Amino acid sequence: MTTxxxxxxxxRGADLRVTRPRVAVLGAVHAxxxxxxxxxxxxxxxxxxxxxxxxxxxxxxLRALTSAGLIRRIQPSGSVSRYEARVxxxxxxxxxxxxxxxxxxxxxxxxxPCLTAADDHGFVIDEAEVxxxxxxxxxxxxx
Amino acid sequence: MTTxxxxxxxxRGADLRVTRPRVAVLGAVHAxxxxxxxxxxxxxxxxxxxxxxxxxxxxxxLRALTSAGLIRRIQPSGSVSRYEARVxxxxxxxxxxxxxxxxxxxxxxxxxPCLTAADDHGFVIDEAEVxxxxxxxxxxxxx
DNA sequence: CGCCAGTCTTGAACCATTCAAGAAAAGGCG
DNA sequence: CGCCTTTTCTTGAATGGTTCAAGACTGGCG
Numbered sequence: 001m002t003t004x005x006x007x008x009x010x011x012r013g014a015d016l017r018v019t020r021p022r023v024a025v026l027g028a029v030h031a032x033x034x035x036x037x038x039x040x041x042x043x044x045x046x047x048x049x050x051x052x053x054x055x056x057x058x059x060x061x062l063r064a065l066t067s068a069g070l071i072r073r074i075q076p077s078g079s080v081s082r083y084e085a086r087v088x089x090x091x092x093x094x095x096x097x098x099x100x101x102x103x104x105x106x107x108x109x110x111x112x113p114c115l116t117a118a119d120d121h122g123f124v125i126d127e128a129e130v131x132x133x134x135x136x137x138x139x140x141x142x143x
Numbered sequence: 144m145t146t147x148x149x150x151x152x153x154x155r156g157a158d159l160r161v162t163r164p165r166v167a168v169l170g171a172v173h174a175x176x177x178x179x180x181x182x183x184x185x186x187x188x189x190x191x192x193x194x195x196x197x198x199x200x201x202x203x204x205l206r207a208l209t210s211a212g213l214i215r216r217i218q219p220s221g222s223v224s225r226y227e228a229r230v231x232x233x234x235x236x237x238x239x240x241x242x243x244x245x246x247x248x249x250x251x252x253x254x255x256p257c258l259t260a261a262d263d264h265g266f267v268i269d270e271a272e273v274x275x276x277x278x279x280x281x282x283x284x285x286x
Numbered sequence: 287c288g289c290c291a292g293t294c295t296t297g298a299a300c301c302a303t304t305c306a307a308g309a310a311a312a313g314g315c316g
Numbered sequence: 317c318g319c320c321t322t323t324t325c326t327t328g329a330a331t332g333g334t335t336c337a338a339g340a341c342t343g344g345c346g
Contacts (some may be wrong), residue, residue: 017344056294060294081334120275121280122280123275123280129273131271132272133269133271160313162325165324180303199325203324289345290342294341295341296337296338296340302331306329309325310326313321316318
């Protein structure tokens with residue numbers, strides 16, 4: 001399990017100052033995969049080390065962590081922003097059209113090959129984002 | 144070139160009533176690939192047949208057309224909703240991180256095979272959406 | 287220990303999108 | 317052709333995630 005000191009280490013490694021809100025947010029994103037901002041705010045406030053943190057600070061921290069590459073922001077159509085801690089492994093997402101549940105999927109093709117488009121139109125491509133849309137097992141069973 | 148009567152035909156084919164705003168919006172989406180709602184509203188109002196149409200009507204029509212499958216809604220992270228008329232051919236998108244430009248790319252794998260995820264976690268997948276992120280030629284040249 | 291850029295707090299603004307209620311019009315039928 | 321029902325459009329306002337702004341605070345370096 002990852003602990004607070006580990007998060008501090010990660011922050012320092014990314015040249016970010018270590019503050020209570022940041023450690024708490026980083027912990028929340030690790031604890032709640034694919035959580036939206038609201039859930040993260042709640043988690044941070046429920047956390048002992050979190051205490052009272054403005055929603056603003058959470059937004060700022062999320063942005064800072066995202067641009068530092070410590071977390072990744074994902075926002076499927078029709079959904080609010082969500083964040084996840086798995087970065088740098090080129091994995092993709094399964095999204096349920098019915099309940100919005102998100103699951104991780106490893107890249108079907110392998111290392112990083114889905115970066116290759118049939119025709120890149122001169123674009124310099126640095127990432128391929130894949131979202132599989134469908135219905136999750138729970139929602140399938142319910143209908 | 145596609146004309147107004149053609150659009151009427153498409154609407155009727157989808158069991159949708161034929162109204163001036165609908166024909167105008169459908170025409171605008173065909174004329175402006177990847178346009179956002181604002182651009183569509185402007186185009187519809189500039190169009191002779193469009194006249195004065197409330198932004199509400201445009202939102203309604205776009206939703207009706209989308210659920211009828213006549214157009215497709217795309218919303219890359221950090222961008223407002225955009226619409227395109229190419230449907231049913233499983234093509235994907237190149238998005239410029241810098242200027243937001245969007246280009247179409249045919250599916251790299253072929254007919255519809257990118258629907259296959261490595262592990263579907265029990266999901267019933269009906270669509271695979273692929274977004275290639277990068278920098279467009281113009282923005283590359285500018286930097 | 288003290289400074290200062292980088293952070294957090296408070297509070298308000300933004301704006302794409304949606305909701306609501308009533309007027310208008312499409313299309314089927316007599 | 318004109319009526320009627322249902323869908324659609326208009327007007328106007330609300331919603332809510334996200335961002336902006338100004339000032340207080342503080343982490344980490346010298």
